[in-house]
Amino acid sequence: MLAKRIQPMVFQARRLYVELMFQVMGRALQAVSEIDSAVQNEADALPDGFLFEMMVMPNGPRLIVEHTGNGRFHYHGDSAPRPVDLSIQFKHIAHAFLVLSFQEKTSEAFANDRMLVDGDISYAIRMTRVLNRLETFILPKLVAKRAVKEYPSNLHLPEKLLSAARIYLKVATNFVETVRA
Amino acid sequence: MTNQYYEFFCPVKVIAGKAALEHIPYELTGLGAKRPMIVTDKGVRAAGLLDPVIAACEESGLEIVSIYDDVPPDSSTDVVRDIAGIYRSEKCDSIIAVGGGSAIDTAKAVNILVSEGGDDIAAYSGAGVIKHPLKPFLVVPTTAGTGSEVTSVAVITDTAKSVKLPFTSSFLLPNAAVIDPRMTLTLPPHITAATAMDAMTHATEAFTCMAKNPLSDAYATAAIKKISTSLLQVMDNPKDSNGRLELAQASTMAGIAFSNSMVGLVHALGHATGAICHLPHGLCMSLYLPYVLEYNLESIRAPLGELLLYLEGPEVYSATPASRRAEASISALRKLRDELHKRCKLPRTLKETAGVEEHQLDTIAELAMDDGAMMFNPKEVTLEDAKAVLKRAWA
Structure with missing residues (x-):
């Protein structure tokens, strides 16, 4: 009985969590593309103006970033200025929650058919590498190990802490600017 | 849970x-x-x-x-x-x-x-x-x-x-x-060998990559057993219609397996090599298979060890210590490739193909990194890793 009563609240909380994580990830993608050369190299192969979307089917939360050139991303929030070029779509909010709460790695989610790719697969692979790189920076090592296939052995603590601090600072600044606007 | x-x-x-x-x-x-x-x-x-x-x-x-x-x-x-x-x-x-x-x-x-x-x-x-x-x-x-x-x-x-x-x-x-x-009775020896090794790779990657599942495992192991048992028999006696049927069924079973569990680095490298050097797909699969299995070894030791039963049969499997079965599976595949090379000169290294230049390896590695199959490889592959595998496969 109690479980039935609190179920809508649990669903609501899960949805809010996914929305919040998309907002953080979108801003963090923009931030990491401004500070990390490896991410810039990956992103540089995308066409200028390339729009990437991550969303929950059918009309759930979404994040949209644009490659504006020179390996830099710009976060567009949840609305795209034109049709997106690549969309990674979770089949259900529960699947997005599994990935964004680090219970399932992104690669596992693909292997488990939790997500669909609409667009060029090679760009999806590239964006997954960018997301993995971001996660290894911004998550504590123990959590990051659950999020990515293999934690990079050459990422040492000073570089990780410094990069994480710069990314979080940029994310926070972006949040404040959005609120002010 | x-x-x-x-x-x-x-x-x-x-x-x-x-x-x-x-x-x-x-x-x-x-x-x-x-x-x-x-x-x-x-x-x-x-x-x-x-x-x-x-x-x-x-x-x-x-x-x-x-x-x-x-x-x-x-x-x-x-x-x-x-x-x-x-x-x-x-x-x-x-x-x-x-x-x-x-x-x-x-x-x-x-x-x-x-x-x-x-x-x-x-x-x-x-x-x-x-x-x-x-x-x-x-x-x-x-x-x-x-x-x-x-x-x-x-x-x-x-x-x-x-x-x-x-x-x-x-x-x-x-x-x-x-x-x-x-329909396969008149296939020439080198195509018989390359296509059978394509099926062998489908089944092996289906059984060792990230999206493996109990149903695809059943199809993959059955396919490997059929190929291991019949391929050399058919190479020695191309008109063996029972053997031909076994290979054809194995190909379909391997197809069912990999279409439900996807493939990994062997295919990523093979697709890139095919696109750049225009080598036949089956040849690339046969060529890269042992090198990629060696690269993935520590991530796939258990399932690869299990495959020894289907590659070499119960006697070899039971006589091999559990800790050595994965390596023995790779050896079995190498042995099969050597036999095929003896019979129809199916290349075992990139150099043997005479269709790849050493300076092309970096380009192949770069292209392979963006291949969809990379997602399902059990080990995270970096560009340097891909280059190292290609170098080992060179000669």
Whole structure:
């Protein structure tokens, strides 16, 4: 009985969590593309103006970033200025929650058919590498190990802490600017 | 609670064995089709492989309305549009693909156009674009390797834009795959070897990559056992129709396995090598398989060790300590490649192919990094890793 009563609240909380994580990830993608050369190299192969979307089917939360050139991303929030070029779509909010709460790695989610790719697969692979790189920076090592296939052995603590601090600072600044606007 | 989850789907009716071709009229009639078109290539026709198919249909009063026998090795949007035009003008109502991967992929694409309408196949490119069942479609494979008869994917080159267009939909799957040993009996030794190793790679990667699942495992192990048992027998006695049937079935089973569990680094490197150096796909699979298994070893030790049972049989498996079985599986595959090299000079290294220059390895590695199969490799592959595997495979 109690479980039935609190179920809508649990669903609501899960949805809010996914929305919040998309907002953080979108801003963090923009931030990491401004500070990390490896991410810039990956992103540089995308066409200028390339729009990437991550969303929950059918009309759930979404994040949209644009490659504006020179390996830099710009976060567009949840609305795209034109049709997106690549969309990674979770089949259900529960699947997005599994990935964004680090219970399932992104690669596992693909292997488990939790997500669909609409667009060029090679760009999806590239964006997954960018997301993995971001996660290894911004998550504590123990959590990051659950999020990515293999934690990079050459990422040492000073570089990780410094990069994480710069990314979080940029994310926070972006949040404040959005609120002010 | 475990996070394990999987999906498995294969609605293709498999019609396999002696006189399987003679089931085609019954199957088509059951699907309400009376005016089939055959899509094939010149090699298949020249080898006389169409004759038993046509005879089987005519004997049952089913007229083959049209035969298109000019599918090129790399099929294009123009070819697909032309065939669809013939299908419409001849008022056909079904398709029989007879051939290897290219003929089958072309027929899948033609089926999209003649079922969904229009002349622009590129409009249907991508995943999940097709929303309705297509026209009755049967596939008769003439090689034992690609597994295309049970995969929901087709790749067609857009000649105008010089890009490869992927089509993915469960509606692309044929209604039936007809596996008849007569269709592979005349395959030349080097194609028999390369296509069988393609199937072996499908099954091995299906069993060791990230999306493996209990159902695909069952198909993969059965396929490996059939190939290990029959391949060298067929190489020594090409007219062994029982052995040919075993290889053809293994190819279909490996196709069912990998289309439900995906493949990994061997395919990523193979696709890139094929695109840059134009080497046959099966040859690339055979070439890279042991090197990639060695690279992935510590991530796949348990499943790879299990495969020893299917590669070498119960006696070798039980005599090998559990801790050495994974290495023994790789040795078994190397031994098989050596035997194939003795019999038909199937290359074991990139140098032996004489089709790859050493300076191309970096380009191959870079292209492989963006291949979709990379996602399902059990180990995270960096560019340096890919280059190192290629270097080992060089000579």
